Amino acid sequence: MSATSDGAALCYGNFAPMNSRVEQARQYVAAAALVSLVSLIAVALRTMFPVPDLALLYLLAVMVVAVRYPRGPAFAASAMSVVAYDYVLVPPYFTLAVADARYWLTFAMMFGFGLIVSELATRNRRSQAVAAKLADEARDAKLRVHSEEIRSSLLSAVSHDLRTPLATITGAATTLRDQPQLDIATRDELLAAVCDEAERLERLVGDLLDMTRVDAGGLHVRRELVPMDEMIGSAFGRLERKLAPRVVHVAAPPQLALVAVDPVLFEQVFINLIENAIKYTPVTATVTVTITSTAQLVVVEFADDGPGFAAGAEAHVFEKFFRGQHQGIGGVGLGLAICRGIVEAHGGTITARNRATGGALFTLQMPRAHLPEMAVQP
Amino acid sequence: MTDVGATVLMVEDEPQVRRFLRVALGTAGYIVHEAATLAAAQVAVRDGAPAVILLDLGLPDGDGIAWTRQFRTHAATPIIVISARGREEDKVNALDAGANDYLTKPFGVRELLARIRVVLRQSSGPSVDVEPDVLRFDRLEIDVAKHRIVVADAEVHLTPIEYKLLVLLARNAGRVLTHRQILKDVWGNAHGTESHHVRVHLAELRKKIESNPAQPRLIITEPGVGYRMKEPLKL
Known part of the structure; x- marks a missing residue:
């Protein structure tokens, strides 16, 4: 009523x-x-x-x-x-x-x-x-139909994407177990495949868990005052090896750009953006991150000089299960949807567009936080 | 390595994880004891006198954090807790309760062995009075006796807080320190809730000692937990 x-x-x-x-x-x-x-x-x-x-x-x-x-x-x-x-x-x-x-x-x-x-x-x-x-x-009724659609597309995407690395792991591991006469190079190759695919599986499971949490609205945002560049630096540090040999430039303003966010969740935004760059840019690419701040806002521009978005795709990249048109790229299409979910849960915005000079540009805006009076003195 | 032959007690209820740890640690030269519950761990600690304990936080018969707190009242054996991603609060609580370090599942063997080496070295390592006067980390040099910091051959000036922060992290190189532990040690207060003080001063410190503060290499952020100074180069 x-x-x-x-x-x-x-x-x-x-x-x-x-x-x-x-x-x-x-x-x-x-x-x-x-x-x-x-x-x-x-x-x-x-x-x-x-x-x-x-x-x-x-x-x-x-x-x-x-x-x-x-x-x-x-x-x-x-x-x-x-x-x-x-x-x-x-x-x-x-x-x-x-x-x-x-x-x-x-x-x-x-x-x-x-x-x-x-x-x-x-x-x-x-x-x-x-x-x-x-x-x-x-x-x-409409909601039920919609969530049924999401569930079935999730199931098909997930079962495919979970089984692919599992198939590789099973195949490589059983080969190693059953064929003791393999030469060293082949053994190393199979072992590398097991490690890589296990890592991919871990990422997929992580994405699915994050998405479920974002979707259910059950994000426990434990806000703390965190410098934006700390989270960006930490995310790049974790993915350094996978991102190499791409060149990374991070420009931070001299003054502290503080935001009130959950540092663990919010770092995930940058991890997902970096993983997106790893997936969709050639190894010769340069990733440029620029942090700027005004009295009210902290703005992060995350750009690469890769192929950019296909025409019209930039409007959809934050949708669940949306994937770029490139073949053979792993992932369920959740990374950027998680980014948006996390950013919006913190009262910020994230948008995507092509750069005039080529490549993708993500723009993230967050309300700027300020230090309370220093209660603790040396 | 001097710690070869040391006894590691792993407290873990998943048989598959125990199997992998048994092989990995055994191959690395450790003697491995196993416990699947906290109750069994209690017995194993008493009978086996392990040099280090790997403690999974998701055990069926109790709270590993409370167990750690209790254990710390009478023993100094280093504890490395093992927990899943997204349970940062657990990790922080375990560290504040007296655990020495943590590993996030899934982890690689290299990471595990590095953590064990650090806690073993620190538990049996040199006491403060024979600690070297100069700590070296890559291009950073800390002369503790003279209160002098040199980065790439140039002296830098730190505020008293930045200096305390750096020396604390350097003395615990390789080991994670929580925001609360740092607040207590550097500021000497027990609030422990105002982690932004640590973050703000650390950001300033990084500007002075890192070659690229936006991509730090000396002091690593452990998101939601604290900071870890990279282990120094062996001289």
């Missing part, structure tokens, strides 16, 4: 709450109060306006009650209006006697009007509630 903030929707049909008795009493009291208020106004205005005009005031009261509350209070408001109208506006005043028979028609019309307005309002509320319920169900 969408209109639960309004007292009206709460009291409709099957959706009425169980403890509605107090609420019902409140509605009757409100109806009575409104009719009384109208009566006071009517008495005050009695000498200035013709009586039939003042009758419209009661109709207004009945309408307000009918729109807000269910039938019961609306009926009551209609009945009370008729009685009050008779009592304060119909001569003889302040009696229930009716001097002129034509007032009976006014009474009937007032009562009938109240009933009709109340009925219309009730119907309107009911159809709104049904529509809201239907919309909820439709949205749920």
Whole structure:
């Protein structure tokens, strides 16, 4: 139900709450109060306006009650209006006697009007509630279909990408076990394959775990004040061997560019960007990272001079399971999706585009953090 | 290596991991004792007097961090904890509880042997009074007696905090120090929660001693845990 903030929707049909008795009493009291208020106004205005005009005031009261509350209070408001109208506006005043028979028609019309307005309002509320319920169900169904799609594409991608390194490991290891006469060079090659593929498997599992955490919204972000260049330096340090012989330039501003982030999670952003560069750039490439900062922002530009994105691809690189068109490149297509998930969980943004001079450029923006007063002194 | 023949106790519940460690450590010349639970570890420590303990933090019969804290009240045997990626909090807690270093699963044998060598050297190594006056790391030279720092033959000036920070890391070269351990030692306070002090001063220190502070080689960041000074070159 969408209109639960309004007292009206709460009291409709099957959706009425169980403890509605107090609420019902409140509605009757409100109806009575409104009719009384109208009566006071009517008495005050009695000498200035013709009586039939003042009758419209009661109709207004009945309408307000009918729109807000269910039938019961609306009926009551209609009945009370008729009685009050008779009592304060119909001569003889302040009696229930009716001097002129034509007032009976006014009474009937007032009562009938109240009933009709109340009925219309009730119907309107009911159809709104049904529509809201239907919309909820439709949205749920759509979400289910969507998550089913994601799950099945995840399963097929994962089973393929997990089995490929496993196949290599199994093949190489059984060969080593069963064929003792292999020459040293072949043995070394098989052993290197086992190590490389095990590492690839570890990366895949890590990506899947990260993505699941990002997706489930269950990222425990333990924010600390960390210099941006510390995380970048650490990420490059870890992947130095795999990135070689590509050239790396990191330019940091002389002043400290602090951000409030979870250092372990946030380093993963740079690890994934570097791994992306390892996958999609030739070994002759140069990776250039430039950190700049303003009073409010820390901006990291992560650029390479490789082939860049295919036309139109830059809009999709942060989507799950999206992979560049290059053949034979490992990965499930989660690395950059994880980057975006982590950056956004920290209140930052990350975008991708082609550089004018060729190559890919990722731009990361984070709110800049500042040191609190130094509480600890030497 | 002088530590060949030293006894390593591995506390690990996965038989496959034990198998690989048994082969790897045995081949490297260590005597290997095994325990699959903390209870068995308790017995093995008493009976086997290991020189170093490899402790997996995910054991079925208890909390390895609490065990470490308890163990530290009566023994100084170095402990290297083993834990998965993403459990940095566990690692920090284990280190603060008295573990000497950690390894992240999966790890390679080379890394494992390097860690064992460092903790063995530090537990049996020279005590402070015979420590050399000059510590050398690649292009960095720390003259502890004269309070002099030389980088690539040029003297650099450090603030008192930077100096303390550098000497602490250098004296524990090869070993990870948590933010809390560094705060306690350098600032002498027990807050231990304001790791940004360490980060900020370390960033300044790196600018003075690293040839490329953006890609440090002397002091390595251990994300979410602390810092580790690279082991010095053997002279």
